[in-house]
Amino acid sequence: MSVGRTGALRNRNFLLLWVGNGTSLMGIFGARICYPILALDISGSAVLAGWTTFAASVPNLLFLPHAGVFADYSDRRRTMLSFQLLGAAMSAVLTVWVVISGPSLPAVLVVVALIEGTAFAYFSLAEVAAIRDLVPKDQYLAAFSLYEAEKPVAILMGRVFGAGLLGVARWAPFAGNLASYAVSIGSVSAMRGDFSPVASESTSRRESFWSRTREGISWVHRSRFLETSTIATAAANVLFQITILLLIVRSHQEGRPAWVVGFVLSSAGVGGVIGAALAPRLTKAFAPGPVFVAGLWAWALALTPMALTSYPIVMAVCWFAVGAVGTVVSVVNTLNRIEAAPPEAVGRVVGLASLITDGAVPVGAALGGYVLATWGTQTIAWLLPIGLAVLALSGGAALRYTHAPSSAEMKSSSGVPVESLN
Template identity: 35%
Template sequence: MSLLEAEAPEEAAGPAAEPLRRNRDFLLLWIGAGVSMLGLRAGTVAYPLLVVWQGGSPVDAGLVGFAAVLPQLLVQLPAGVAVDRWDRRRVMIACDLAGVLAMGAVAAMVLAGGLWLPLLMAAAFVEGSAALMYRLAERAAVRNLVRPEQLSAALGQNEARGQAAGLLGGPAGSGLFTLGGWLPFGFTALAHLVALGTLLFIREDLQEAREAAPRRLRTEVAEGLGWVWEQRFMRAAVVLIAGSNLLFQVLSLALVLIVREHGGSPATIGLIGMVAGIGGVAGALGGPWFMKRLPMSAIVCGTLTAWTLLVLPVAFTTNPVLLGALWAGMSFAGALVNVVAGVHQVRVTPDALQGRVTSVFALAGSGMNSAGALAGGFLLAAWGTGHTVVGVAAAMAVMAVCALLSPAIRTSGLVATAEERAPEEQAPEERVPEERVPEEQAPEERAPEGAA
C-alpha cells in the first residue's frame, strides 16, 4: 500500500498528472520488485526439490522450509524499524546484494556437486529476511512516487504483480530445476541484480526527510504498535486479517486432502492454484474500480460474506472445475480487500511510520499462517474434511457478522474520495486543491477516525 503541497487546481492537469504507465520512477520500482518477487518464488519452490533430489530426508527439507519462513516471525518488526529509520533506497540495495550473495552461494554449492544443509538453511534465512525488508521498503516508497489520486491504482497494480509472481514463480522454479539443480537459485540471484539495477536509476527520493533521531529498537517498535492500536479501523483490520489467514490455512490443507481422497494428483492442486491466481490478479486490478463506487465498509463486509458463501460449497464437492472456480472467487475477493486495506493504510499512516505499521499487519498475517497450519492438522484429523470446511465457513460467517456490527468497520468511509477519483469523473466544483497535512499533527487530525 504522498500528499503533495497545496497547488492550484489547473496545475494538476499539467505534466505532474501523467498516467502511471508514463511515471518512469514508479515503473522502475514496479518492474524491479516484480522480478525480485518472481525470483523469490522460484527459489522457494526449489528448496525442497533440491533437498529431496540430493538425497536429503523429509526432516532436512522441513528444516530448510522452516529457515525460509522464520524471518516472518523474528525479523518482521525490526525490519519495519529499519525501513523507517534508514534511507529506503539503500535498504533495498542492501537487500538485493544480500539476496545475490545468498542465492549465488547456493548455486555455487550445487554446481560443485554438494549439499551442505547449514549453508542452505542460512541462505534461506538471509534470502527470506532480505525479501521481507525489501517488500516493506518498496510498499512504503510508493506514495512518494505517485500522486494521491493515483495511489489506489498503483497499489492495485502492485497487488496484481504479487499475484502474478505467485502464479508464475512455482512453475518457473520447478521447470528450471528439471533443467539444472542450480538454475532456480541462479535465476533468483539474477532477479536481485535486475531489481538492484532499477533502483539505481530511480531519481525521486523514496521517503520524506527524517527529522527525529534514531531511538532504541524497542521504543520504535512500540511506537508502530501503539499507532496501529490507536486507530479504530486499524485495530479491527488486524483482527480480521489474522482470523482470515488462520482460516484459509486450514482450508488450503483441507483442499489437499479432498483432492487426494478422491483420486486427484498434485497436478490437480497446481491447476486449482493457477486458476485461483488468475482470480487474484483480476481482483487486484479491479480494486480501484470498486473503491470509486463503494464505501470501504461495504467492501470489507462484502468480502467476508463472499468468503462465507464460497467456502461452504467446498465441503460438498470434489469436482476440480468447481473447486477451481470457488478458489478463484475467494482469491478475487481477497486481492480486492488487500488493495482497499493497503490504500487506506498507506494514505493515513505518516511516512516515518510506514515500515513499522506495515510490519504489524504482516506479522499478524504470518503468525496466523503458522497457527493455521498447525490447527488445520489437528482439526482435519479429528473432524474430517467435510466437517472442518463447514466449521471454517461458520467461523467466516461469525467474522462477517462481527464486521457488520463493528462501529470501526461500519463507520469507515469511502476509500476513493474526491481526491482519489479520476479527474474526468469529478464535477468542476468537486475538484479541490490537494493539501498536505503537516507531519506534526496527530494521526486523528491526518484523517478522520475510520475514514479512508
Template identity: 35%
Template sequence: MADPVTGTDVPPLHRNRDFLLLWSGAAVSFLGNRVSAYAYPLLVLWHTGSPLAMSAVSCAALLPLLVVQLPAGALVDRWDRRRVMLACEAGRFLALGSVVTVLALGAFAPAHLVLVAFAESTLAVCYRLAERGAVRNVVHPTQLPPAISRNEARGRAAALLGQPGGVLLQTVAHWAPFAFTAGAHLLSLLTLMLIRRPFQERRPAGRRALRQDIAQGLRWLNGHRFLRAALGFLAAANLLLQAVPLALLLLVKEEGAAKAAVALIVGAGGLGGVFGALTGGWWERHLSRRTIFVLGLACWAVLTCAMVWARDPVLLGALFAGTGFVGAVFNVVGAVVQTRATPDALQGRVVGVSYLLGSGANALGALLGGLTLAAWGPAVTLLLVGALLTALATAAALAPALHTRHDLREGPVTP
C-alpha cells in the first residue's frame, strides 16, 4: 500500500491516480443514489396510488439524515474508512439488487421498499462521512481546496442529473432505476479496491463508549469558535431558504407559465450550484472566510428579494442559479476549513455533527415555508425570507466569533 501524499511527491490532481479513482467512484455512487431517490416515490405511486405510502417511503429515505449522522460519525472514526466504504457499497448493491429481483418477478411490497430506502440511506450517510475523511489522505494539503471543490461539483452534478435520470429510467422499466443504481454501487466498489493509499492516519489504541465518542466530537466542534458560529448562521439560513423553491413554483403558476418553466428554473439552480462548486477554491484562496460568509448571506438576501419583482422564468432561473452558486461556495469553503482544522481521528464525528446542524432543520423549514405561503402568498414570503437573511448577514458581520485571526491554512490542529 502506498504512503500518504508528501511534500516531495505532489502530482497534479488530474494525474493523482488514487484521487481520480476515489472521485470517480463516488461520482457514480452519488449519481446512483440520486436516481433511486427520485425513483422510490414514483414506483410507490405507480403501484399503489397512495400518497400515504409514497410519503412513508420518502420519509424512510430521509430519516437517516436526522437520526444516523451522530452515531455513524463515531463508528466511522472507529473503523477503517476503506472497509466502511467497501461494506457500504456492497450493502447498497445487495439492497438495490433485491428491489430489481422483486420487480422483475412481478411482485411488489411497500414494506420491502421502505426497508430498502432506509437501509440505502443509512449506508449512504456512512459512505459520505468516510469519503470526506479519506480525501485529505490521498491529496497533498495544498491541493485540498481544489479537491473539495471538485467533490462539491460532483455532488451538484449528480443531483442535477439524478432527477431526470430517475424519471426517464422509470419510463423504460420500473426496475431500471434500481438496476442502474445497483450497477453504480458495484462500479464504485471496484474503484475502491484499486486505490493504493491509506484512507486514514494511524489510530490510537483504546475504545470508549459510543456516547463518549460522540460527545468528544461535539466538544471539539463547540470549542472551534468560527465553525460553531458559521454552522449556527448557516443552519438558520438553510431553514429560511427551504421556502424559496416553493415560492418560485407558486409565482410561476400565478403567471400561467408552462411546466417547462419549472424545469428551467430548477435546472438553472442546479447549474448555478455546479459553477459555484467549481469556483469555490478560487474564492477560498482570494477572500477571507469572514468576507465570503457575510457577502454570501447578503447575496442570498438580495437575490431572494429580487425574485418578488421577477416574473420572467429566465430571470427567475438566473436568480435561483445565484442562490445555488452561493450555497455551493459556502459548502466548498466550509468543507476546506473543517477538513483542515479537524484531527484525522475526529473527521467522521465532526462532519456528522456539521451535516446534522447544517441541514437537520430543513424539513421544519419546508413546513414553515408552506404555512407562510398558504397564509401570505409567495411575494410576502420571499420578502420575509429576504428580510430575515439581511438580519442574519448583519449579525454575521458583527459576530465576534467570525472575526478570528487564526488562519487554518497552516494545517490541521490537534485536539
C-alpha cells in the first residue's frame, strides 16, 4: 500500500466514513440486484423488472442538483446520517412486507426502491464533499482511489450475497440491507469534527436554488474534459443498464438460478478492485483525456463476446473487464470534478456532473425492457459494443481538438492548472 493510501487510512474520520459507507453499499447493491429479479419472478415481465431498476435510479435524474446545493449549504455529517436513516426505514418496510406477503408487492418494490434511491443520492454527494474536507489535497488521489475501490468490492460482495440470500428467502437480502445501514449509521455517528457548511449564506441576500445551480454550471462549463467525459459517461451508462437487463433476461429465459446472475454481475467487483489498484498509476502517468478514451474502447471490446455467447463464464469475464475499466474511469472523472471547483462549490459541480452521468441510469433501465422486447436479446447484444465504439470515436474527436489554454486560463480559482483538467 502506498504512503498516500496509508496516510488517508490513518485519518480516523475518513476511515470511519470509508468503512461505514462500504458496508452500506454492499447492502444497497445486494438489494438492487434483487429488485428486478424478484419483480421478474413475480410477474414474468421484463418491462416491470426494468421499471423497478428505474425507480431505484431515477432520483439521480430528479434530485442530484438539489443534493449538490444541499451538500454545499448544510452540515454534511447530519445530512449523511439523516438519509441513511431514511434508507434503513425503507429496508425495514420492505423486509416486513415480504415476510407477511403483503398485497401489491410489485408496487411496494417500486416505491421502496424510489425512496431508497433518493436517500442514496443525497448521502453520496454529501459524502464526496466531506471526503474533500477530511483529507489534505496531497492525499486526494489516494482517498478518492480508496473511495472508488469500495464500490467494486461492494458490487462483488453485495450482488453475490444478495442473489444468494434471495435464493434462500425472498426477504433475506432486504434484511441484510437493513443490517448494513445500521453499521453505516454507527460509523457516521462516531465521526468527530466540524462538518458545518463550507458555503455561507450572504447576510444581504439569500441566493435562490437556481442561482446556486447556475454557478455550479459555470464551473462545469470551464473544463472541456469535464463536459466531454460527462456526456460520454452518461451515454455509456445507458448502454450498461441495458446490458444488465440483457443478462438478467437471458438467464431467466435459459432457466438459470438467481445466483448465476449474481455471479456474472459481481465479477465487475473483482475487476473494479484491480482497476482501483491501477488507477493511481495510470492517472499519474497519462493525461485524463487519453485514459478516458482508451476506457471507452476497452468497454466496446469487453462487450463484444456477449454478442457471440451467453455462457456464464464468458459473460463473467466480460463484466470483469467492464468493472476494471469502469473504476479507472470513475477515479479520473471524480478527481477532475473535485479539482474543477473551489470547496464551496464542489457539491454543485459533482451534483451536476452526476445528474447527467447517473441520471442516465434510469433512462437505460426504463429503455432496457422495451428495446429487448422489441428487438430481442441477440440484436441488442450486437448493438451494445457498436454503441460504445461510436462513443469512443466521438469522445476522442472532441478531446483531440480541445484548444490550448491561454496564459490567462492556465489556472482555475482552485489553483489547479487548467491543462490538467483538459
